[in-house]
Amino acid sequence: MxxxxxxxxxxxxxxxxxxxxxxxxxxxxxxxxxxxxxxxxxxxxxxxxxxxxxxxxxxxxxxxxxxxxxxxxxxxxxxxxxxxxxxxxxxxxxxxxxxxxxxxxxxxxxxxxxxxxxxxxxxxxxxxxxxxxxxxxGADAELPGGPGGTVVTVTGAKGGVGSTVIAVHAALAARATGRPVALVDLDLQSGDIASYLDVQFRRSVADLAEIHDISPRVLQDVLFNHETGLGLLLAPAEGERGEEVGERTARQIITALRARHQVVVIDCGTQLTGAGAAAIELADVAALVLTPDVVAVRAAKRMVRMWERLKVRKPEDTVAVLNRAVRGAEIQPPLIERITGTRVARTTVPARFKDLQPVIDSGRLHDLDARGPVRQAIWGLAGELGLVTGTATPVPAGRRHRGRRSG
CATH class of the missing domain: 3.40.50.2300 (Response regulator)
Incomplete structure (x- = not known):
């Protein structure tokens, strides 16, 4: 042979x-x-x-x-x-x-x-x-190998569009299927997943910045085991430490997480850093969250064009997610697709801030009413993105690592 x-x-x-x-x-x-x-x-x-x-x-x-x-x-x-x-x-x-x-x-x-x-x-x-x-x-299909866990990044077209809420509940939806799930906060200067989930923590992603070989034991020491079963890798409490986390560290972290978790959800915030760019490039699915207003749509267009110029990701390989959708609004998914060149998720998340405000203020976002339209929509979105079934349908097979310039 x-x-x-x-x-x-x-x-x-x-x-x-x-x-x-x-x-x-x-x-x-x-x-x-x-x-x-x-x-x-x-x-x-x-x-x-x-x-x-x-x-x-x-x-x-x-x-x-x-x-x-x-x-x-x-x-x-x-x-x-x-x-x-x-x-x-x-x-x-x-x-x-x-x-x-x-x-x-x-x-x-x-x-x-x-x-x-x-x-x-x-x-x-x-x-x-x-x-x-x-x-x-063994010589059959049980051989280990393959791409490992599914990685999904969630990025906001601009501040305040609700990308963290969507990232958290997408991870919770995946965890509800019984699979190991990691939720990563790569909004390095202003990430606030810890506040949304009422977490007091000592270790953060910045503690991995100087480690050249991220072993399972090292990774486990930094992950926070949340009561929901999520493994949390949090942004540093001191925003200036975010500068310590570069592209190389992000690549190593994602590779290590992918090997140990069936699903990895990464909140990339709204500012493109080297670490965030690496995550978006490596992701199986890159979701870009926006709201149905002109400012957000323009911001989304700028974002996808920048990703394309930097060879981080192509617009057609990006999934736009419409948050705070309102019936009768002038800006609807077909218009967003035409302006941004992205594919818009079929599932939209309704505007129901009164449902979100109590759980956000109390730091108990995971207690969002399961019968409410916001949670039901986000969990439906998670299924569309492949986090519930394990099949990432919106992105063509093999869509990884488009070759961003290094260094």
Whole structure:
């Protein structure tokens, strides 16, 4: 049986060299090199969605791949697709890098410029490991791997549109199905999920900023276990500490949460930070909340255009959510779709602030009346977004990591 090899090579010259050498190896089935981490992760997710047995035995990662740095890409592939072995191609074969690569989950290194003998030996050894793992796990669809938990981001087109209320109750709806759910506050300077849920906390997302390898134990120490069963990762109480949480930290946190939770809901606030951009890029579903007024619609249009310019997410891959909807209002979903270029969720949330005010003021948002139209609408929205059924329907399969510029 031929060994399937998928190279991810950011440098055209190295890509040609890799293609030539792989073509000479016996009993191998090399694919054409992929030029960036975005395409690699999309390809692996698509293959895993069809059948995890379709995943390649080996992925080759070039040291200059992007936008996700090589070691972070190794870690993400190893976590999300554990039956696929990763080999790092690098000019730096020092013991320090070797150790870092092994810690990230690589099965080995090959030096640059490539040598046929070294590459062949590493491919043979790694193939034996990959096949052994698959025999141990079984050859059917029960193989672990695939994209992991569903990640949904909730962003406000502007302040005061109700994105946090929607994020909290979307997470609660998912939790009501019995699945492990994490709710993350990435509104780093002014996030207030803790107040909405009456939480006194010491640890926050900022405590993960200096940690290079976020292990399950480290993550568990920072998550707050709420009475509803949600695992909360909260924004720092001191807003200035939000600057400590950058894109790299956000990527690591989301990868770790995705591996341990079936659903991850992230409140990204209204300001685009590096961490928030990474979350929106990585998300299976990106929801953009707005209200039926001209100012909010214009803000939504500016937001999706900025995401598109920065290559964070395309408008058509964004789901607009209409909050505080009023019958007879001039601004309705078809108009929002036409102006913003997004897809508007079929479920709209009605304007019933009198139902929300008591639970918001008391810090008991989770006690919102289950029979009321606001909670029923948001929980219905959660189903539409795939948080209840586990199938994220509004976004095409494989829609992840569109390739935002790094750094």
């Amino acid at each position: 031929a060994t399937r090899i998928l190279p991810a090579v950011g440098d055209p010259e190295t890509a040609r060299s890799v293609t030539a050498l792989l073509g000479q190896l016996p009993d191998t089935e090399p694919a054409q090199p992929l030029a960036d981490s975005t395409t690699l992760l999309d390809t692996l997710a698509r293959l895993a969605a069809d059948s995890v047995t379709d995943l390649p035995e080996i992925v080759l990662v070039h040291e200059r791949i992007g936008p996700v740095p090589a070691l972070e890409l190794v870690r993400e592939v190893a976590l999300r697709f554990p039956a696929t072995a990763v080999i790092l191609m690098t000019a730096d074969t020092s013991p320090a890098l070797f150790s870092a690569a092994m810690d990230a989950g690589a099965r080995g290194l090959v030096g640059l410029p490539l040598s046929y003998d070294e590459l062949a030996a590493r491919i043979r050894a790694t193939t034996d490991w990959a096949r052994g793992v698959r025999r141990h796990l």
